Amino acid sequence: MATIREFIQAKLSRYNIDLTEAELDAAIIDQGLTPADQYASSASKSTLKVIASVIPELLLAPDITEGGYSIKYDKGAVTSYYRLLCAQLGIDDNLNPQPKIRSKSSLW
Numbered sequence: 260m261a262t263i264r265e266f267i268q269a270k271l272s273r274y275n276i277d278l279t280e281a282e283l284d285a286a287i288i289d290q291g292l293t294p295a296d297q298y299a300s301s302a303s304k305s306t307l308k309v310i311a312s313v314i315p316e317l318l319l320a321p322d323i324t325e326g327g328y329s330i331k332y333d334k335g336a337v338t339s340y341y342r343l344l345c346a347q348l349g350i351d352d353n354l355n356p357q358p359k360i361r362s363k364s365s366l367w
Contacts, residue, residue, distance in 0.1 A: 263287055263306055264294040270310055274337050275330075276317055286313050304348060311344040315353055 261269070264283055271278065278286075287294045289312070290305045298306065314337060323330040338354055345352040 260297045262295050263292055263298050263302065263309075266298040266306060267309055271313075274340065275332060276337070278313065278317075282313070307344055307348055308350070311341060311348060311350060314341040314344075318354070 264280075264287065267283060267287070268278070284294045286309045290309050292302060292305055292309070296302070317332065318334055318337060320332075322332075341354055342352055344350075
């Protein structure tokens with residue numbers, strides 16, 4: 260059985276995202292979970308919230324290329340996954356805000 264930390268690392272590795280243990284542990288603790296606890300379905304929503312909380316910051320990181328070695332994220336795929344998580348969890352999508360209609364009739 261995987262720990263919460265291992266589950267999140269496995270999910271993020273699909274998108275070539277590798278967080279340091281300190282970054283990941285801090286995000287897990289911020290959601291009220293313990294990184295070394297065994298993953299259980301009862302912690303599913305909180306675990307997915309951890310992933311959703313780290314994605315916006317990851318998308319700000321620049322692509323790195325040095326001497327034939329490069330680190331790049333498929334930002335479109337990561338953004339789509341983030342949008343899916345936000346919809347599933349019922350949280351605000353900070354990367355793709357919905358347009359708002361405001362009444363400006365008071366200006367006339």
